[in-house]
Amino acid sequence: MATLDELDRRILRLFTDDPHIGVLGASRELGVARGTVQSRLNRLQEAGVIASWSPTLDPAAMGYRITAFLTLQIRQASGHGPVSEHLTAIPQVLEAHTVTGDSDLLVRVVARDTVHLQEVLDRVTAHDDVVRSASVISLAAQVPRRTAPLQPGR
Template sequence: MESLDRIDRDILALLQAEGRLTGAEVGRRVGLSQPAAGARIQRLERSGVITGYRAVVDPVALGLNIHAVVRLRTTHARLAPALDFASQTPEVASVLRVTGEDCLIFEVHCPQAGRLEEVVDVLARYGPVTTSLVLRAYPRKPLTGITEAAGRPT
């Protein structure tokens, strides 16, 4: 996709914060008509910049009071089995494959420490793990692309 202009970046910021906004409301907030805003949103969707819409759920409201980050150092041969385990484990909310000493980072939400221990014990079958409890998660910053003038992330 061609570079994003300020209005595209504003639309992305709005939809990342409030994904249920109507095209009319998005247009009002960025200074466009509803049809113009709708056309821009559709273009962002078709080009793959917007990949979907989803509900953001509070894990604590579901009784998942333990939030942890588990880092795994493994071998290439054990990578696929570790990823398979993660995909089949509902407590694993996200997985990142990273460079450096660790290979995978798992974000885990559990109802109690005993279940976290079980998840960590299984992951440890694939290599050394390091577990950190999350004390607080801060809101994610919206992704808005590259500034046109500076050529650096906004």
């Protein structure tokens, strides 16, 4: 676990609030050397605090208007590996998590429409180790994906 000092927290807040600021802009805003900002960003990335510099894409804007959550029960003898590999090969599977409770995996998928969703569901459940599935369609995100509130000082 990375220990964050005040400068780290300020850098993270700045890039969270304005991802386009760049290292030079951040150094000017923070009043520190450009090299200091870059070395801090490198260290935060190496520590896994900054997980990605990729843009956050909106599936709905890309034509995937339906989001659904699936619960999967899988055969225990094979473990999670084979099903996880199968799910990774399906582009519409955005996430899969091992969970507690009656199910083994919680999977977030997207689809263009309900016909496409059925195709995605059929593909997900086509693996021999998937014993049972259930799905729910998201009507609206009440709290969208976020990480900013986790930052100390927010």
